[in-house]
Amino acid sequence: MSETALTYQMVDDTVLDTLRPPEKTYWVTVALLFVGILLGAGCWLYQILTGIGVGGQNNPVHWGTYLINFVFWVGIAHSGTLISAILHLFRAGWRNPIARAAETMTVFAVCTAGLYPFIHLGRVWMVFYMLPLPNQRTLWPNFTSPLMFDVVAISTYLTVSSLFWFTGMLPDLAIIRDRAQGLRRKIFAVLSLGWTGEYEQWRHYARGYLFFAALATPLVISVHSVVSWDFALGVVPGWHTTIFAPYFVAGAIHSGLAMVITLMIPLRKIFHYEKIITIGVLEMVAKTIVFTGLIVGFAYGTEVFIAWYSHNIVEMETFRWRALGDYALEYWIMVTCNTVIPLLFLFKPVRTSLKWLFVISIFVNIGMWYERFVIIIGSVAHDFIPYAWGLYRPTIVEFGIMLGSFCLFFFLFVLFVKHLPSVSMTEIKEALPAGGGHGD
Amino acid sequence: MATEPTRLMGLFDKEEQAVSAIRSLRDDGFTLERVHGPIPSHLIADALALPKSRVGWFTLAGGITGFLAGFLLAIFTATRWHLIVSGKPVVALVPFVIVGFEFTILFAVFGNVLGLISQARLPRFGPIAPYDPRLTGHKFGVLASCNAARQKDLHHFFEGKGAQIIADEGGQS
Numbered sequence: 001m002s003e004t005a006l007t008y009q010m011v012d013d014t015v016l017d018t019l020r021p022p023e024k025t026y027w028v029t030v031a032l033l034f035v036g037i038l039l040g041a042g043c044w045l046y047q048i049l050t051g052i053g054v055g056g057q058n059n060p061v062h063w064g065t066y067l068i069n070f071v072f073w074v075g076i077a078h079s080g081t082l083i084s085a086i087l088h089l090f091r092a093g094w095r096n097p098i099a100r101a102a103e104t105m106t107v108f109a110v111c112t113a114g115l116y117p118f119i120h121l122g123r124v125w126m127v128f129y130m131l132p133l134p135n136q137r138t139l140w141p142n143f144t145s146p147l148m149f150d151v152v153a154i155s156t157y158l159t160v161s162s163l164f165w166f167t168g169m170l171p172d173l174a175i176i177r178d179r180a181q182g183l184r185r186k187i188f189a190v191l192s193l194g195w196t197g198e199y200e201q202w203r204h205y206a207r208g209y210l211f212f213a214a215l216a217t218p219l220v221i222s223v224h225s226v227v228s229w230d231f232a233l234g235v236v237p238g239w240h241t242t243i244f245a246p247y248f249v250a251g252a253i254h255s256g257l258a259m260v261i262t263l264m265i266p267l268r269k270i271f272h273y274e275k276i277i278t279i280g281v282l283e284m285v286a287k288t289i290v291f292t293g294l295i296v297g298f299a300y301g302t303e304v305f306i307a308w309y310s311h312n313i314v315e316m317e318t319f320r321w322r323a324l325g326d327y328a329l330e331y332w333i334m335v336t337c338n339t340v341i342p343l344l345f346l347f348k349p350v351r352t353s354l355k356w357l358f359v360i361s362i363f364v365n366i367g368m369w370y371e372r373f374v375i376i377i378g379s380v381a382h383d384f385i386p387y388a389w390g391l392y393r394p395t396i397v398e399f400g401i402m403l404g405s406f407c408l409f410f411f412l413f414v415l416f417v418k419h420l421p422s423v424s425m426t427e428i429k430e431a432l433p434a435g436g437g438h439g440d
Numbered sequence: 441m442a443t444e445p446t447r448l449m450g451l452f453d454k455e456e457q458a459v460s461a462i463r464s465l466r467d468d469g470f471t472l473e474r475v476h477g478p479i480p481s482h483l484i485a486d487a488l489a490l491p492k493s494r495v496g497w498f499t500l501a502g503g504i505t506g507f508l509a510g511f512l513l514a515i516f517t518a519t520r521w522h523l524i525v526s527g528k529p530v531v532a533l534v535p536f537v538i539v540g541f542e543f544t545i546l547f548a549v550f551g552n553v554l555g556l557i558s559q560a561r562l563p564r565f566g567p568i569a570p571y572d573p574r575l576t577g578h579k580f581g582v583l584a585s586c587n588a589a590r591q592k593d594l595h596h597f598f599e600g601k602g603a604q605i606i607a608d609e610g611g612q613s
Contacts, residue, residue, distance in 0.1 A: 007578070008478060008577065008578035009577065009578045012577045012578065132513055132517055138520070139520075139521070140516075140517035140518075140520045140521070141517055142517065142518065142523075142525060143513075143514035143517060143518065143535060143536060143538075143539050144518070144525050144526070144528050144532050144535045144536075145525075148539075149535070149538045149539070149542075152510075152538070152539055152542045152543070153538075153542050156542045156543075156545060156546040159546060159549070160545065160546065160549045163549055163553055164549075167553070167556070171478070171576065174576040175478075175576045175577050177576075178573035178574075178575075178576050178577065179573065179577070189565065190563075190565075193557070193562040193563035193564070194562060194563050194564035194565050194566075195562070195576070196476060196564075196568060196571065196575065196576070197476045197477055197478055197575050197576045198474055198475070198476050199474075199475045199476070199477065199484060199485065199488055199490065200474070200490075200560065200561075201560040201561075201562070202477070202480040202481075202485070203485065203490045203493050203560075204493045204495050204555070204556055204559040204560040205480065205556065205560060206480045206493075207492075207493035207495045207496060208493075208495045208499075208552050208553070208555065208556035211495065211496060211499045211548075211552045212549065212552060215499075215545050215548050215549055215552070218541075218545065219542075219545045222538075222541060222542065222545075226538060226542075426478065426479060429478055429479050430479050430480070
């Protein structure tokens with residue numbers, strides 16, 4: 001591993017170098033992303049003022065891109081916790097260079113996902129009805145509903161992943177404080193909570209971090225299981241199946257890992273992280289994508305097999321129509337991008353080439369978006385009664401909101417990488433063999 | 441008349457040097473006050489023979505509170521209106537497990553954070569001395585004290601261990 005050449009000081013210098021005042025191109029990127037957010041916000045405002053009908057959701061498809069994007073972003077959020085918590089428990093050292101960026105991705109992706117239920121509500125000011133608060137009609141939320149499970153699960157996930165992210169950053173914030181001057185020093189003194197690296201602090205920190213990881217692991221599995229039950233607890237053909245929870249969790253990790261590669265490759269190039277985020281690290285992510293892709297492919301096959309094996313004509317028709325009907329193109333994009341294309345990572349020259357890694361990660365992202373399209377739209381558009389069948393296409397307003405949400409995610413991420421350490425200096429140092437060299 | 445204690449900090453490049461100093465300090469009659477480092481080193485933790493952290497008890501207390509709070513909240517809201525939904529009982533324990541589970545995790549994490557900041561005595565914004573900004577980056581610091589009469593001995597001790605020495609003069613703000 002080329003990390004052997006690193007010293008503690010080189011790690012600090014490399015990461016802190018990314019926090020220098022940015023060039024003009026950075027602010028142009030930030031401004032463009034902000035314009036995208038304004039466009040999305042404008043579309044949402046138009047929807048609020050005009051009515052939810054400006055979106056394409058109507059009989060029989062009431063859950064359109066708003067739910068697709070909600071599930072997509074929650075899915076993206078999952079690999080962050082996989083990398084930071086589950087791989088931490090397994091002591092997988094290769095996760096250290098990418099853990100911080102993946103955790104950050106998690107926090108921002110959950111924030112983005114969390115917007116969609118608000119958007120889909122239409123009358124967004126009624127959002128407090130989802131909270132267990134007394135209101136003027138003395139009505140309370142009913143926790144037997146999977147939609148209420150979602151409220152609890154997503155808000156718990158956002159809170160826990162944010163706290164996990166901030167706690168993990170404390171020692172790094174202290175490093176920045178100790179190298180900063182003036183106002184910047186004061187800001188980081190507050191943010192680092194007075195961390196000094198005293199062993200009395202490390203003793204409790206290491207224990208607390210371990211518990212964080214141990215708690216985040218079942219949480220991450222539960223959250224996408226709960227999201228899957230939004231569908232699986234309904235009787236709609238194509239949704240009402242016990243496979244949904246593991247299928248959704250595997251899919252979420254699949255898409256999240258792909259997004260990690262999509263983000264890491266430019267980050268590595270722009271900030272000269274070549275010695276820290278090595279090809280070996282990206283290769284390990286690619287291998288994991290092969291594994292999750294196979295699980296997802298197995299789930300696609302199982303769904304079709306069980307529909308045939310059940311002799312339930314409605315289920316059989318649903319899956320025949322998915323593959324051969326009006327949304328066949330979307331179905332085959334899903335299958336190809338999620339299960340066939342990632343198999344290219346079985347070849348070492350492909351999974352060690354930055355270009356191939358980046359391109360395939362984009363394909364997986366596209367495939368996973370279409371997976372949500374196929375599941376959500378494909379089932380309600382073509383359920384029990386032929387009289388009620390219908391088709392759905394997103395409107396320009398929905399595309400605008402979708403563009404805004406993507407811009408919001410990348411806007412937050414771009415701001416983060418220039419203002420906070422995008423690689424955990426402490427965890428990189430921990431992974432250096434025999435403490436590395438120490439320079440100075 | 442008793443002499444005033446004096447404090448010196450040895451700054452080490454490698455954790456093994458710090459470990460060696462920690463192990464020898466007490467044998468040589470000095471008092472070990474604090475140890476700093478940029479990583480949570482197991483070698484140093486072993487040398488210090490630190491007791492197990494009690495953060496876990498806060499986490500456990502939070503988890504139990506959350507488990508009860510989740511179930512009770514779901515039961516409370518369900519019993520405000522005795523409506524049977526989807527043929528489920530009003531107090532439907534199976535779906536309430538999900539609420540109980542999520543609250544268990546949430547409150548356990550709150551407990552964990554509370555335990556961490558209270559046990560590690562954070563936030564702490566006052567100055568500490570002696571302190572060196574390199575301690576969070578790439579140096580290991582061992583702070584020891586002794587009678588003023590033995591200051592030179594302590595100085596020699598740290599020099600012998602390969603440390604750079606900083607005296608108790610200023611602090612980190």
